[in-house]
Amino acid sequence: MTNAREVKVGVLGATGTVGQRFIALLAQHSFFVIHALGASARSAGKPYSKAVNWKQTQPIPSAVREMVVQECVPEHFKECAIVFSGLDADVAGDIEQAFRTAELAVFSNAKNFRRDPHVPLIVPLVNTSHFSMIPQQQRLHSPPLKKGFIITNANCSTTAVVIPLAALERAFGPIESCIITTMQAISGAGYPGVSSMDIFDNIVPYISGEEEKIEWETLKILGGLTEGDDGLKAFDMHTKQPLRISASCNRVPVIEGHTECVSVRFARRPPPSPQQVREALQAYTSEAYAIGCPSAPRHTVFVHEEPDRPQPRLDRDYQAGAGVCVGRVRQCRVLDIKFVVLGNNVAIGAATSSIINAEYAVLKGLVGA
Template sequence: MEKIPVGILGATGMVGQQYIALLAKHPWFEVRYVAASPRSAGKVYREAVGGRWNATRGDLGGTNSPAAATLTVEDANDVSKAMAAAKRGDLAFVFSALEMGKDEIKALEESYAAAGIPVVSNASANRWTGDIPMLIAEVNPDHADIIPLQQKNRGWDKGFIAVKPNCSIQSYMTPLWALLQAGYAVERIIVSTLQAVSGAGYPGVSSLDIVDNIVPYIGGEEEKTEQEPLKILGTIQGNSIVNAQGLKISAHCNRVPVIDGHTACISLEFGPKKPSIDEVKHIWTSFKALPQELDLPMAPKQPIIIREEPDRPQPRKDREADKGMAVSVGRIRPCNVFDLRFAAVSHNTVRGAAGGGILNAELLKAKGYLG
C-alpha cells in the first residue's frame, strides 16, 4: 500500500512533536510536509525544534529519528505553500496542532479547507461550528457523515474540517458511551479531573507553581468538559449537529504534578434503569465499538481496560495501555449520592491529542473521505 502524504500544522509544538513521533512508522500515513510559525519557517525541522523535543516516543537524533527531522519547515500561515505541496503530490491532508488565538486558528483552518486540503484538527477553534464533526472514533463515527453537507454549505470541493474534543473528556466519554449503548440513560455527572502538566504545552506551567502543589484552575477546561460531550452525543439534524438533551455535567479541573496522563474521578446518576456493578464491568469489558474489519492501526484492541487493584488506575502505570490509546478504569463502586463512581486514566498527549487525531484520520479514510 502506497502511503498517503500528510502535513502537520504547528509541527514544532508539543502536540505537533507527538504527531511526528507517532507517524514515524505509521502503515498508512507518511509525514512529508511540516509547518509552524514564521520564526521557524525556512529551518530544517530538527533545527527548528532544537532542544525542545518533548515527544514521549521516538527521538530526533538517534537511529530512531523520524524522516520528518530533515524536512524544511514552512510558514503555516502561507496556505499557498501547502497548495504547492499538494500539487506536486507531497500533501493529501493536514493535521492541525496550531497554537495561536482561536479566531486565527479558525480562519486559517478554513483557508486550508477552502483550498481543497482537508484538516484533521486538535485545536478547539472549530469544535462548536455546527457543521464540523467533533469525533471520538469509538463513540460518534456517524458524525463524519456531515462532511458532504459541510462541503456543500461552504462551496468547498475536496477540503473539509473535522476536529477531536478536549483531552480532559477522553478518560470518561468511552465508558459513558458504552453504558448509554447498553440502554442505561445517564442524567447527571460530576467529574473531577487531575490533569498532567504536558496538557499545558511547553514550557507550560512554571515549576514554582506546580512542584509540591495542585492548581485548581485551568482556563476554559471546565466549560469544555461540561459542554463538549453534549455535541459528541448529539445528532445530525439538517445542516448541523444538535446537542444531546437531558444530561447535566459538573466539572472540577485541576493541574497536578504529573508529566503525562489525565485522571478523572467520576460519579454517574442513571435514569430509572440502573445497572449493577457486575453489569457495568461486563459492558466495559465487552465494549469494542469499531468494526474489526476496519483494522484501524491506532485503534485500541480493548478500548476500556478494567483494573481490579484497589489503588489503580494510576497515570504512571496505566497511561501507556494499548499504545496509549485505551482508557483504564478502576475503583468501580456504588456512589452514596448518585449511583456509580469510578476513576479513569487516559494518555492526554496520545489518546487525548495526536493519537486521537490520527485515529480520526484513519476513520475518515476508512469512510472514504481521505485517500
C-alpha cells in the first residue's frame, strides 16, 4: 500500500461536527491522506487545533493539528482528488457547486443536492449502481465537466432503514408499504444542536423535515434508473412498484445511534417468514465490501437473536458503526413483518458513508486520473 495508492483529500466544514468525524476517520485511512482543510472565514488562517472546538473522544490527530485551515474556495484544494463536505446546508449549495465546477469530486453529507435529478443519493451498502449517473451529471453541466461531480449520501435516519429494506427487496421482491418510527440520537442534530433542557428526561416527538426526508430519500435510493427516449437517465423513485412509506420521528436522550421500529408489507403473497427474513438480512452483502472498500463492513446487516437487541449503547460501535444491526424480527399483525434496526448516525449515517462512497469511486476508477 504505497504512494501509488495514496489519494489526497480535502475536508470542507472541517471544524464542524461532521467535519471532525471525517478527520478522525481519514487520519487513519489506508489510502486517503488529508491534504487540506476548509472552514469559514473566521477559522481560516488558524492551525486546525486553534480553529476547532474538538468534541471527539480521541485526541486531534497529529497529522492535522498544525494544518492551517483554509477558506472553502477551490484554489486551496487544487491538489486534492476528492473533497468531503461536512458543510451546513445554508452554505453547502454554493460551495459544493463551485468545487464541482472546479473539477473536483465532491462527496457530500449535506442535503442540498440530494433531490437534484442528476446527483446520485448513495448509501454505499445499497445503491452504488447509481454511480452510473455521473457521466450524465458531468455532460449536462455547463460547462461540461471532465472530473468534477457531486455524490451525496443520505440522511442518517434514512440510511439506517434503507439498508435492511434493500436487503429485503433483493431477497423477496418489492416492498409495498412500510411504517417507521424512529428514536434518534442527539448527535444527529450537530453541535450545539439540542438543548439539554429540551431532551433530558424527555422525548421530543418531532424533528423538522425528517419524516419527509425518510419518505422521499428511501424511494430515490431503492429505486432504479430509467432511460428515456431522449437517452437521458432518470431516477425512477421506485415507481414501477409503488412503495408507500410513513415515518414518525422522535428525538430521544441517547448520544449516538438511531433506533428504528419498522413494519413492512411485501408485494409477494404469501410474505416471507420471520426466519426467512432473518436469513436474508444476514446474507445481504454490499458491492462496496465485495470490491474491497476498506471502510465497508463485513456484515452489512448483523442480525441479533437476543430478544432485547440491538441497543444503541451496546451495539453502535460494532464494526466501527459501518454496518447496521437488526433484531426482533417477527410477524406484524397489521403488515407482514416487523423488526428493529440500529444505525450509527455519525458513522454509516454520515461521514462513513461518504468515505465508502469515495473509496468505491477510487477503486472503480471514477475519480480523476
